[in-house]
Amino acid sequence: MSQPLTMALSKGRIFEETLPLLKAAGIVVTEDPETSRKLILPTNDPVVRVIIVRASDVPTYVQYGAADFGVAGKDVLLEHGGEGLYQPVDLNIARCRMSVAVSAGFDYASAVRQGARLRVATKFTQTARQHFAAKGVHVDLIKLYGSMELAPLVGLSDAIVDVVSTGSTLRANNLVEVEKIMEISSRLVVNQAAMKMKRERLQPILAAFERAAAAIA
Numbered sequence: 001m002s003q004p005l006t007m008a009l010s011k012g013r014i015f016e017e018t019l020p021l022l023k024a025a026g027i028v029v030t031e032d033p034e035t036s037r038k039l040i041l042p043t044n045d046p047v048v049r050v051i052i053v054r055a056s057d058v059p060t061y062v063q064y065g066a067a068d069f070g071v072a073g074k075d076v077l078l079e080h081g082g083e084g085l086y087q088p089v090d091l092n093i094a095r096c097r098m099s100v101a102v103s104a105g106f107d108y109a110s111a112v113r114q115g116a117r118l119r120v121a122t123k124f125t126q127t128a129r130q131h132f133a134a135k136g137v138h139v140d141l142i143k144l145y146g147s148m149e150l151a152p153l154v155g156l157s158d159a160i161v162d163v164v165s166t167g168s169t170l171r172a173n174n175l176v177e178v179e180k181i182m183e184i185s186s187r188l189v190v191n192q193a194a195m196k197m198k199r200e201r202l203q204p205i206l207a208a209f210e211r212a213a214a215a216i217a
């Protein structure tokens with residue numbers, strides 16, 4: 001008797017970088033989410049399927065057991081809170097850093113020193129709140145859902161908190177990275193009930209992911 005398994009992934013870099021890990025576990029996704037309109041993708045293993053969701057929705061699907069496991073960035077997991085999830089493996093994929101950036105002319109050091117209220121635009125309000133609270137800096141957080149780089153350019157905020165990889169988006173918009181908050185990579189997340197009930201099916205996949213991830217590190 002084989003238990004069906006559902007894995008939640010987002011399109012783009014997480015899907016692309018998870019494919020080799022799946023391959024190490026003997027799983028091949030047989031449709032391409034970039035060209036298929038299907039949200040449920042089959043694999044070569046009749047009991048394993050992949051659902052395609054927004055990156056920030058992966059923890060929610062796994063938390064409620066709509067997916068048994070999935071892959072999510074640490075940035076997304078910190079905002080979600082991790083309730084109902086095991087995070088057994090750091091996959092070392094989709095690596096980037098969470099940073100503070102400001103307009104090239106803005107004197108961040110004095111703004112922070114003088115104890116003025118800093119206006120910070122971000123999608124990552126939990127992470128930003130914690131970071132500035134730990135520094136004792138007063139902030140007004142402005143929640144955005146994307147294109148954070150625009151906010152300082154049009155006077156919506158003094159600073160942004162965003163993930164950065166090459167830094168070319170910041171440079172293209174005349175922004176400067178003034179503080180690194182943390183390194184980010186993607187984690188395997190597993191529903192806590194599934195970890196117990198479907199352990200037999202999940203364990204070999206987790207082990208293969210762990211071995212493949214160690215090889216990337």
Ligand code: PRT
Pocket residue numbers: 010011012013014054055056072073074075076094095096146162163164165166167168169170184185186
């Ligand atoms: O796109 P959507 O709104 O659905 O969600 P998302 O942007 O969170 O999804 P996606 O697929 O873009 O990112 C998934 C995960 O990849 C994130 O949760 C991060 O953990 C990780 N990751 C790694 C990144 C980046 N690198 C990255 N560069 N996520 C986003 N970016 C953005 C960055 O914010 C910048 O605006 O890409 C842009 C270009 O970055 P530079 O520095 O290379 O120019």
Ligand code: MG
Pocket residue numbers: none
């Ligand atoms: Mg994106």
